[in-house]
Amino acid sequence: MTDQPTPAYAGPERVLSGVQPSGALHLGNYLGALKKFVALQDQFPTFLFVADMHAITVWQDPALLADQTREIAAAYLAAGLDPKKAAIFPQSAVRAHAELAWVFNCVARLGWLDRMTQFKEKSGKHKERSSIGLYTYPVLQAADILAYKATRVPVGEDQKQHLELTRDIAAKFNNDFNAPGFFPQPDPMIQGPGARIMSLRDGSAKMSKSDPSDLSRINLTDDADTIAKKIKKATTDPNPLPEDAADLDGRPEAKNLVGIYGALAGISSAEVLKQFGGQGFGAFKPALADLAVESLAPVSDAMRRFLGDKAEIDKVLADGAGRASEIAEPVVAEVKRLVGFWPGRA
Ligand code: AMP
Ligand code: TRP
Numbered sequence: 618m619t620d621q622p623t624p625a626y627a628g629p630e631r632v633l634s635g636v637q638p639s640g641a642l643h644l645g646n647y648l649g650a651l652k653k654f655v656a657l658q659d660q661f662p663t664f665l666f667v668a669d670m671h672a673i674t675v676w677q678d679p680a681l682l683a684d685q686t687r688e689i690a691a692a693y694l695a696a697g698l699d700p701k702k703a704a705i706f707p708q709s710a711v712r713a714h715a716e717l718a719w720v721f722n723c724v725a726r727l728g729w730l731d732r733m734t735q736f737k738e739k740s741g742k743h744k745e746r747s748s749i750g751l752y753t754y755p756v757l758q759a760a761d762i763l764a765y766k767a768t769r770v771p772v773g774e775d776q777k778q779h780l781e782l783t784r785d786i787a788a789k790f791n792n793d794f795n796a797p798g799f800f801p802q803p804d805p806m807i808q809g810p811g812a813r814i815m816s817l818r819d820g821s822a823k824m825s826k827s828d829p830s831d832l833s834r835i836n837l838t839d840d841a842d843t844i845a846k847k848i849k850k851a852t853t854d855p856n857p858l859p860e861d862a863a864d865l866d867g868r869p870e871a872k873n874l875v876g877i878y879g880a881l882a883g884i885s886s887a888e889v890l891k892q893f894g895g896q897g898f899g900a901f902k903p904a905l906a907d908l909a910v911e912s913l914a915p916v917s918d919a920m921r922r923f924l925g926d927k928a929e930i931d932k933v934l935a936d937g938a939g940r941a942s943e944i945a946e947p948v949v950a951e952v953k954r955l956v957g958f959w960p961g962r963a
Contacts, residue, residue: 632767635665653771695919713945841914
């Protein structure tokens with residue numbers, strides 16, 4: 618028996634991803650995540666949740682959290698997600714996430730979590746004052762993914778390590794509970810030009826909700842003037858754009874702006890440079906601002922429209938939670954059986 622190859626996962630393809638309701642969405646979220654979801658919803662059953670359980674790993678005002686959750690749902694819809702195709706729901710409304718997370722807390726090893734760089738970044742100097750939830754955050758993320766046996770997880774580059782941990786947890790669970798091929802090895806769909814959008818102020822830091830400078834990011838809700846102003850003020854170097862994409866190396870700010878242009882236009886950096894190589898930022902920045910406004914204005918308009926109809930958003934979220942539960946509940950029931958919880962395995 619032991620030298621039999623482990624059977625590969627044979628279940629259906631499913632796409633799953635989540636975004637935390639912990640601040641305004643920015644261009645990095647849009648290009649690294651939302652835009653990719655839209656392309657996938659026509660190809661595979663798609664599950665998109667609002668990660669409110671992850672959000673409370675750091676303090677969230679209880680008076681605001683539900684509306685922040687609705688905002689992310691509105692952004693999903695505004696980006697072009699169709700709630701009839703993709704199930705859109707709050708993480709906390711599907712209890713499978715929490716139930717599976719507990720089992721995975723007992724599968725994952727302390728040494729694995731000790732390596733997680735996001736915890737180190739987020740806990741900063743005061744590790745002992747962080748919540749335990751912040752530490753075990755990647756285990757909950759593994760549960761989010763595997764409760765649906767998701768095979769494809771479109772995320773930005775910053776989530777790569779969490780996806781590797783998810784794969785390790787899946788493999789160890791299958792192995793520990795003698796259930797070869799039970800959980801898939803999910804594919805982190807990180808590739809693509811928007812995977813790592815950097816701050817407009819500092820080409821070595823990622824664009825982030827938590828950056829204290831609002832000039833560092835373009836928010837999905839920024840108006841046209843604000844977008845143009847932020848791009849105009851973006852840090853650059855004094856040289857013209859190169860003809861060759863390889864010459865962007867060592868010029869992080871230039872590389873980022875060219876990357877953003879390409880991601881918005883759906884073309885490669887090389888193609889952007891075919892058009893703008895040899896030109897200065899004085900010419901490139903206005904073109905980028907126009908493209909950003911043109912791409913984001915419909916999204917922010919739609920977002921405002923959706924947010925005006927809270928009842929409709931709540932309907933989408935409740936319906937999505939129901940459909941998500943239908944997939945996740947049987948997976949968790951099977952996990953409980955494999956673990957040997959009452960009434961036992963037989
Ligand atoms: P978060 O806002 O941290 O919940 O992230 C939601 C999604 O956006 C995740 O898939 C992230 O990987 C992605 N994301 C966040 N920041 C960036 C960025 N600067 N560039 C590309 N993707 C990002
Ligand atoms: N940790 C992700 C982020 O901060 C959000 C998230 C939670 C997620 N659970 C997930 C993403 C499951 C993909 C799959 O961006």
